[in-house]
Amino acid sequence: MRLIDISHELLSAPLYPGDPPAEVEKTLSRDRGDDCNCTKLSTSVHKGTHTDAPCHFTDLPVAIADMPLEHYFGDCLLVDYDGETVDDDWLRALDMQGCRILIVRGGAFFSANAGAILREKGVITLGTDALSVGPVGGEKPPHQSILAEKIAIIETLKLDGVAPGRYFLSAPPVKIAGSDGAPVRAVLIEWS
Template identity: 35%
Template sequence: MEIIDISRDILKTPVYPGDPEGYVDNIKSIRAGDSCNLNAIYTCLHTATHVDAPLHFIDGATANEGMPLDLFIGECRVVETPPGPITGAFAEENFPWSGCERLLIKGNGFSHLMESSAYYIADSDIKLIGTDSQTIGIHGQNENVHKALLSAEIPIIEGLDLANVEPGTYFLMAQPLKVQGLEAAPLRAVLVKEHIFWSGSR
């Protein structure tokens, strides 16, 4: 069994344009004579690998704690796409629709959904979408892409690190941090290759 870390470092990943930079506040230090090391971290919720909840673009919609955890744990498909806009026609022809509930898009940070592909996904059986780009939608349509997916209660994982992941089927574990009432949360995402799990029942 191989475990692949597909998360980015919160403090080393460039932030989305306009978002605040993260930093560490060193509260106590053993080297400074304190009894322990103690740090606090400040970060925008949309930095590095994170999930957008429906509340991100839809006022009054589902927040972090309302997203079912089983959406973030289970079999997923990784699909590689060329850089540039992902049209509805491309999605229809190249995305795995049959039996796919979790889809991760590997576009080397340069593939983005257009409205047409977002609506196609929203009407499918997909329950979770992820991307290695900083944001899921193409410039000029990003808000509508988010709204199309989030209004269908499809959480969006952004900022994945899929550089060392081949297209194929994996087991995904990507639980968000439990931060009540907010529109996004950091997460630690891993893929398990050649997975076999036992329930313990006989």
């Protein structure tokens, strides 16, 4: 078994335009005479490698703590796409090889039809190495389409040097009641 970390380090991860940077502050420090070290983290739930819940761009009352965990664990297919926006016909023709989790590398965005197409294919989670499934200023239609189908979105994956193919994904989100997203530690597992 080989574990492949496909998460960005949170503090140095790419930042979506307009989002605040993540910050850490030592609230307790052994160097200052405290009994232990303790760090406070301040960040957007959409910073770094993270997942979006349906309530991020829809009126569905499904927050991250309500998402079924099977969206974040399971067989996944990692594919490369060369283009700015994933073509709907290409997506329809894609052989999912029995996987319910799709990861697309190449920084491509998705169309407003992606949600229905993915649902028809049985996809429950869509991952991407892009900062968003939609372009800056045009992120609403793809997000709404995908999240309205209760398909989890995992964005800002670090896929450099990972071969396309079939893997097992483990990417549990931090459980935050009422939150529209959460950081994940995404790991691909390659069985020998």
